[in-house]
Amino acid sequence: MQLDDLYRRVIMDHYKNPRNRGRFEDDEAVTVDLNNPTCGDRISLQLKTKNNIVEDAKFSGEGCSISMSSASMMTEAVKGKSLEQALDLAGRFSKLMQGEEVDFDDYEDIEALSGVNKFPARIKCATLAWNALRKGIEVEH
């Protein structure tokens, strides 16, 4: 897969130094486990929300560089956001995967995944964490 060099560097940085990787020790977090059906890779996302705000997020699981870096970026981007803002981010990410130009001024690293939209199988990888986010927010509502 050919991605712009700068983009690839951002993706590999998140893959090698994932942000928010791990599990919360207490049981106050909402946990969503999702598989990517095409490869069997999985993600477990934990969200801590309070008063409609995503106070903290962590993820674990195994997957390719695209799926794991996307999870790292997503958890960084949604921390401190309201549930509505988090859903808005998820909507913008879908547009990015459809090849639209989208700004992520609040968390620019996400734009490094824009090149993925040319590879349908990779879109599933990149979207896994965001699907987990949507599911986790649905549980909260």
Ligand code: FES
């Ligand atoms: Fe390109 Fe896996 S990152 S195929």
Ligand code: FES
């Ligand atoms: Fe499995 Fe990307 S190849 S999530």
